[in-house]
Amino acid sequence: MNWLTDLTPDEWNAVRLSIKVATVAMLASLPPGILIALLLARGRFWGKTLLNGVVHLPLVLPPVVTGYLLLLAFGKRGPAGAFLAEHFGIVFSFRWTGAALACAVMGFPLMVRAIRLSIEAVDRRLEAAAGTLGANVGWVFATITLPLILPGIIAGMILSFAKAMGEFGATITFVSNIPGETQTLPSAIYTFTQVPGGDEGALRLTLISIIISMAALVVSEVLARRVGRRLELT
Amino acid sequence: MTLAIDIAHRQGNFMLETRFESAGRLTALFGPSGSGKSSLINIIAGLAKPERGRVVVDGRVLVDTEKRVFVPRHKRRVGLVFQDARLFPHMSVAANLRYGRFFTPAAERYARQDAVVDLLGIGALLDRRPSGLSGGEKQRVAIGRALLASPRLLLMDEPLASLDEARKAEIMPYIERLRDETKIPIIYVSHSVAEVARLASEVVVLSAGKVTAAGPAAAILQRLDLLPDEERGEGGALLETVVARHDAEFAMTVLASAAGEVRVPRLDLAVGAPVRVRIRARDVMIATERPHGLSALNVLAGRVVSIEPEDDASVDVRMDCNGATIVSRITRQSRLALGLESGREVFAVVKTLSFDRANTAAGLRAEIDA
Numbered sequence: 001m002n003w004l005t006d007l008t009p010d011e012w013n014a015v016r017l018s019i020k021v022a023t024v025a026m027l028a029s030l031p032p033g034i035l036i037a038l039l040l041a042r043g044r045f046w047g048k049t050l051l052n053g054v055v056h057l058p059l060v061l062p063p064v065v066t067g068y069l070l071l072l073a074f075g076k077r078g079p080a081g082a083f084l085a086e087h088f089g090i091v092f093s094f095r096w097t098g099a100a101l102a103c104a105v106m107g108f109p110l111m112v113r114a115i116r117l118s119i120e121a122v123d124r125r126l127e128a129a130a131g132t133l134g135a136n137v138g139w140v141f142a143t144i145t146l147p148l149i150l151p152g153i154i155a156g157m158i159l160s161f162a163k164a165m166g167e168f169g170a171t172i173t174f175v176s177n178i179p180g181e182t183q184t185l186p187s188a189i190y191t192f193t194q195v196p197g198g199d200e201g202a203l204r205l206t207l208i209s210i211i212i213s214m215a216a217l218v219v220s221e222v223l224a225r226r227v228g229r230r231l232e233l234t
Numbered sequence: 235m236t237l238a239i240d241i242a243h244r245q246g247n248f249m250l251e252t253r254f255e256s257a258g259r260l261t262a263l264f265g266p267s268g269s270g271k272s273s274l275i276n277i278i279a280g281l282a283k284p285e286r287g288r289v290v291v292d293g294r295v296l297v298d299t300e301k302r303v304f305v306p307r308h309k310r311r312v313g314l315v316f317q318d319a320r321l322f323p324h325m326s327v328a329a330n331l332r333y334g335r336f337f338t339p340a341a342e343r344y345a346r347q348d349a350v351v352d353l354l355g356i357g358a359l360l361d362r363r364p365s366g367l368s369g370g371e372k373q374r375v376a377i378g379r380a381l382l383a384s385p386r387l388l389l390m391d392e393p394l395a396s397l398d399e400a401r402k403a404e405i406m407p408y409i410e411r412l413r414d415e416t417k418i419p420i421i422y423v424s425h426s427v428a429e430v431a432r433l434a435s436e437v438v439v440l441s442a443g444k445v446t447a448a449g450p451a452a453a454i455l456q457r458l459d460l461l462p463d464e465e466r467g468e469g470g471a472l473l474e475t476v477v478a479r480h481d482a483e484f485a486m487t488v489l490a491s492a493a494g495e496v497r498v499p500r501l502d503l504a505v506g507a508p509v510r511v512r513i514r515a516r517d518v519m520i521a522t523e524r525p526h527g528l529s530a531l532n533v534l535a536g537r538v539v540s541i542e543p544e545d546d547a548s549v550d551v552r553m554d555c556n557g558a559t560i561v562s563r564i565t566r567q568s569r570l571a572l573g574l575e576s577g578r579e580v581f582a583v584v585k586t587l588s589f590d591r592a593n594t595a596a597g598l599r600a601e602i603d604a
Contacts, residue, residue: 123320126323128320129314131306132308133383135308148323
């Protein structure tokens, strides 16, 4: 067990950074994720199919392509990157924030999908009932819709987190592989496999990676079952 | 309370064109499935927007398409009890009950939780989850939830339709208490004559989106021609009575009415309690002289007021029994054999066992007091 927990500082950095990047990516994509899921589940507007396609694009594109597109848009000289750096002081290129952005974009379709499905499962007649009891649209959402879709939201968050923990292609393309700044677990494993004698480190990080991913999967499985049970009851 | 409705609303091929006013304590919206009852309820509650028209409750304009008035549902203070109780599954019964109260301005909260819980007998359910309740319990909680929002008008959209007979019998007394013990005017949607006869003070009959009749319950329900085909056999006169005495030996209760004494199977009511009985037209026989050697116990003397042909085989004979109306449906052949005509003195004969539980109900107290 000592063999597994005696990590070098660089390896520790990679583990910590991965968890930080995945957590930030998950939390930052939650509000837009709920909003887009609501739009896709309930909205009737021109361009809905297009929006749906754009949201799902990272799921079907090669991750390298997504990373390169992010580099073009959010790089130092990219239009969005230059604008954000100038007005808000937010810099993505070669920073851990960029890794978080890449992970958020890659996990976004998974999160939206999970939340959207739970919104579509909500019995809208319950919302009508809440309306006749005096609740306005905002209160109906806060007291009826949100609690009913909570399991879907949690499942979406877990999926987004797990995806971020495993994200490699888009991250390394967008923000490279800088130890302590953008070197997440997969990048660190990749680096170990590229140097002689790196097998031991690669194996350690691989096992840690498996443990974290399994934990996320188990949590999402438990929640999914709870959603199923609740839907049966209503 | 006055409710004034005048709307026109198209739904696909269906045209709802309805106009009526009602000031009753419990107004039944009565008609077959697909007659537009639920659409009308949704329009009053604000769940649907009519194409044109007005909805006014107690002088407050809720909808006026000409003046572009449409009060949103959460500001109407119109309670709605759905056919499927629609309790919030993620809240306990107590939280469901509190829900509407939370949104009611403090000055307008007249409903007290303990009183409502008591009225509906749901005290033992407060900590339970809706998923663990029976259909009847769910519906009682749903009624309580609507009441605790202190509505100005309570709409009930076929609240018993999805329940079996036993559950219906369980809830019916609570709705009667609601009608008699609270001051909230109720609009009650139903396609069942038995429910309407038991509960309603006023009836509005809807057919294919149009109002075909409106008026006091007793006047409407004896007009068998107004009732939907599948319910026509249930139609008949309503007789307002009070409990005169109980006959312990034969387990019967004797009711006093304008038409005379009526013997029914024993009722669990105190002497003097008002009881409304429905006498189905098909249960009433007619004799031209006081019958002898007959098992039926109720013989009411009266005079034929009118005879209306119903179909090829039968006629509806309306009798005035000392001010109370009794309707009988007999065959055309019997009518000829007896030579029945308007003005003829006759006797209406009803078996005691024709009065089952569905036909006898605690009456509208205030109306009888008045």
